Amino acid sequence: MVEAVGWPGALLLPLVLAAFAFGTAVLDTALAARAAGAAGGVRAATAPARAVAGLLVQQRRRTPAADSLLWRGGGLVLLVTAVLASLVTPLGHRSVADLSVGVVWFNAMEIAAWAAVWLAGWGADSAFGLVGGYRFLAQGLAYELPHMFVLTTAAIGAGSLRVADIVAAQRDLWFVVWMPVAFVVFLATVLAMAFFGPFAQTVGRDIAGGALAELSGVDRLIFVAGRWLLLVSGAAMSVALFLGGGLGPLLPPWLWSVVKTVLVLAVLVGIGRRVPTIRMERFAEVSWILLIPLTLVQALVVAIVVI
Secondary structure (H helix, E strand, O other), X not given: OOEEOOHHHHHHHHHHHHHHHHHHHHHHHHHHHHHOOOOOHHHHHHHHHHHHHHHHHOOOOOOOOOOHHHHHHHHHHHHHHHHHHHHHOOEOOEEOOOOOOHHHHHHHHHHHHHHHHHHHHHHOOOHHHHHHHHHHHHHHHHHHHHHHHHHXXXXXXXXXXXXXXXXXXXXXXXXXXXXXXXXXXXXXXXXXXXXXXXXXXXXXXXXXXXXXXXXXXXXXXXXXXXXXXXXXXXXXXXXXXXXXXXXXXXXXHHHHHHHHHXXXXXXXHHHHHHOOOOOHHHHHHHHHHHHHHHHHHHHHHHHHHHO
C-alpha cells in the first residue's frame, strides 16, 4: 500500500529529483571523460557543479524579435512538468500523490514537455532553435504511441491505472519478467522523451545546439535541468511499472526504489554514451514498423493472460 504524503513530499520532491539528476550528470561526465581518454576522478565528479556555477554567472543572451515569454518560459515549463510527472511515482511505500489515474497523469505531463521544448525553440526567433523544436515534435510523434501502449500494458497487467496498484501486482513476479518487450521499449522512449543519447537531435551539434542554441545563463541551466529531471522521472517510473517498485528482501522499500532507480539510470547513461545518434526519419521508421506492432502484441498477450 502506498501512502500519499501530500505537501511536505511535494516540497521535498524537487530536491530528491535534483540529487538523482546531479548524480546522473556526474556519471555521464565520467563516462565522457573515459571515452575521450581523459582523467576522471575529482575533476570529472565536480564538472557538473562547475558547469552550474558557470551558467549562474553567465549573461543571458538576447536575440532580435524574440518572444521572451515563450523562449524563457519553455525551459521553466520543461522543469515543472518533469517534477509534476514524478508526483505519482512511489519511493518505497510513499508518493506525493496516489492518484487513481496515476499512469494517465504521468503520460499527460510528458506530453506537456513537447510544448515546452517547442516553445523554447520557437520563441528564440532563431533558425537553429526552431529546427530543434520541430525535431522534438517529430520525435515525439514517433515515440509517444509506443510509450503510451507500454504504459497501457502495465496498467492492463495490474487491472488499474493507479501506480500503487501496479507495484502491488508485482509482489509475486515483476512485470519485467513477462513484459520484457514493454520494459525495453519504455527505456528507449524515456531516452527519447529526455532527448538524450541516441535521440539528442533536438539539441544536435549539426544545428548548433538546436533548442539550446540561443539559451545561455540561467535560462540554459533551467532547460538542461529539466532535461535531466525528465530522464530521472522516466527511470523512476520504470522501476514502479516493471521492477516491483520498493519490493525486495532485506532492504527497506525506499532503499530498494533508490537502488533500482540508480541502476536504471546507469543503464540509460551507458546506452546514451555507446549508441550513436539516430536520424529522425530512421527512428520514425523503426517506431512505426517495429515498435508499435511489438508493443501492441505485448499488450495483447498481457490482456489474454490477465483475462
